[in-house]
Amino acid sequence: SQKIEQNSEALNIQEGKTATLTCNYTNYSPAYLQWYRQDPGRGPVFLLLIRENEKEKRKERLKVTFDTTLKQSLFHITASQPADSATYLCALETGGFKTIFGAGTRLFVKA
């Protein structure tokens, strides 16, 4: 079955540094991959989508890479701020328009 793995351990970084989160997947070849932000007690918020033919995508301080050979996506937040503290979810769309999510990685940015 399709599986998405994200680092379950929380990531703690200092303000101003670059945060890098990893998403690995198995048993699937997605046409695109998505990243979401989720704050406690709230629904996920869409951040970025990257297609299989795109190596990298940027949006302001966010950068996503997609390596279909390694079956891995990296999510970077540059010049991180305490307001970036949240859980970040990786998601893949399977056949039939269904999306499966990783469990997310909790990011803490210290001032």
Next chain:
Amino acid sequence: GAVVSQHPSRVICKSGTSVKIECRSLDFQATTMFWYRQFPKQSLMLMATSNEGSKATYEQGVEKDKFLINHASLTLSTLTVTSAHPEDSSFYICSAKTAGGTLSYEQYFGPGTRLTVT
């Protein structure tokens, strides 16, 4: 743009009663809506997919008679938890997407509904 609302945000009910949760797309037409549940520190688990005007498609292990889904219009889907039990306590989240246009690949989530069954 692409705002999805849910109501109520929190609900506490007694065991054996039914609870209805509404999901609305406020500024776009959602041909497909999804219902998820999420337990603490766990991923979102898809419960069902609903398309406007047709019956919902439930994921394996989800009881369709217990979780009734109605997608009556292009902007409204409802989830009714029937005969709720404490194990149904969870965070229920809906999402919506369109069939085409710039939103077609993106899924927009509601703020979630915290259900507590006592």
